[in-house]
Amino acid sequence: MKxxxxxxxxxxxxxxxxxxxxxxxxxxIQTRPSFSMPIPIQPGGISVSIIEDDARTSxxxxxxxxxxDGFCLxxxxxxxxxxxxxxxxxxxxxxxxxxxxxxxxxxxCVRRLKPPLRQTQFVMLMAxxxxxxxxxxxxxxxxxxxxxxxxxxxxxxxxxxxxxxGSPMSCSIAKKVLQSFQIQTSLNNPxxxxxxxxxxxLRLLARGASxxxxxxxxxxxxxxxxxxxxxxxxxxxxxxxAKLPQ
Numbered sequence: 470m471k472x473x474x475x476x477x478x479x480x481x482x483x484x485x486x487x488x489x490x491x492x493x494x495x496x497x498i499q500t501r502p503s504f505s506m507p508i509p510i511q512p513g514g515i516s517v518s519i520i521e522d523d524a525r526t527s528x529x530x531x532x533x534x535x536x537x538d539g540f541c542l543x544x545x546x547x548x549x550x551x552x553x554x555x556x557x558x559x560x561x562x563x564x565x566x567x568x569x570x571x572x573x574x575x576x577x578c579v580r581r582l583k584p585p586l587r588q589t590q591f592v593m594l595m596a597x598x599x600x601x602x603x604x605x606x607x608x609x610x611x612x613x614x615x616x617x618x619x620x621x622x623x624x625x626x627x628x629x630x631x632x633x634x635g636s637p638m639s640c641s642i643a644k645k646v647l648q649s650f651q652i653q654t655s656l657n658n659p660x661x662x663x664x665x666x667x668x669x670x671l672r673l674l675a676r677g678a679s680x681x682x683x684x685x686x687x688x689x690x691x692x693x694x695x696x697x698x699x700x701x702x703x704x705x706x707x708x709x710x711a712k713l714p715q
Contacts, residue, residue, distance in 0.1 A: 514541035515632045518561040520552040520578060521545065521594065522570055526617065530565060533621045540625070549574030557585050562632055565615075568595045568602060576605055583610030590631050604645045608709035612636050612702055635695025636702055643674035646705055653708055661708055663701065670697050 517534050519542075521527045527545050535542040543561045546552040549570050556564060556578075564582070568575045579591050593606050593614040603614055613631040615624055627637065638646070650671075653661030663671065666687070673683040684694045 514539050515563060515628060516541045516543045516559075516561045517563045517565060517628070518543045518552070518556060518559050519545035519565045520549065520556075520570065520575075521565070521567040522547050523567065526567070526594070533624065537625060539629070549578050552578055553581055556582055556589075560586065561589055563590045563592055563628055565592050565594055566611075568593045568599070568606065568614075576602075576609060579606055579609045579611050592628070592631060598639060598641060600641045600645055603642060604649075607642070607646075607702055608649075608705055610706055612699055630692070630695055633692070634699055635692055636699040637695070638671075638674050638680065638698045638701070640674060640677050643671055646701065647671050647675045649705065649708065658708070658711070661704075663704065667697050667701050667704075670694055671701055674698075 517540060519527055519530050519534075521530065524547070527547065531542055531545060534540050543559050544555065546555065549572075552564075552566075564578075564586075566575050566578055570578070575593065582589070583591065590613060591606075591611040593603060593611050594617060595603065595614055596617050598614075598616065603611075606614070613627070613636050615627055619627070630637075650661050650663060669687065670683050673686060674680070678686065680694050680698070681691055683689075684691045687694070
């Protein structure tokens with residue numbers, strides 16, 4: 470039976486959300502398989518693969534995504550090596566990647582998987598918003614991020630937004646992105662050119678406006694603002710690629 474959107478909301482920790490409510494930690498399988506665990510692919514829907522080395526978080530995400538209408542859980546991996554070997558064949562619409570994978574595994578995954586998976590949206594999972602690490606992931610090809618405290622309904626809504634072509638951006642990330650473009654513009658780098666609308670949105674967010682407030686200020690829909698943010702990220706990625714040694 471499909472899960473309803475109005476089930477009790479909770480973040481990833483400390484409670485686990487099951488089909489019958491809150492699960493005790495003792496009810497969750499704690500062992501970690503040393504291989505990826507294929508999930509039977511359901512027809513249609515937003516296909517999602519999970520790269521997460523924490524068994525509890527993988528269980529929560531799986532339980533949230535698998536039964537939800539409009540989504541299809543393709544696979545979950547507990548190591549970066551498993552994802553690097555398998556994801557190119559899975560070709561998910563969205564890859565959820567734990568930012569804290571060992572040995573810079575998350576950034577390595579994005580860097581190596583984005584070129585062969587241009588249509589896949591890489592979404593970083595974070596316990597807190599580490600601006601430097603997140604900026605690096607966005608520059609390498611990620612197009613979104615979620616905090617582990619995100620409730621189920623909000624997480625699913627964010628995944629739908631990302632699949633539809635939008636992206637989120639906080640004030641701290643906007644400041645970092647704006648600074649990067651300003652530096653490259655001062656160097657007359659043609660790749661660093663933002664459109665007037667992109668520049669206006671970025672500046673509003675960097676000053677502390679929320680995406681909804683930016684939309685109201687510019688008389689735009691929230692979905693339009695989020696699409697412009699995606700375009701800014703894509704230009705940031707072009708900027709980063711132009712600076713990498715050939």
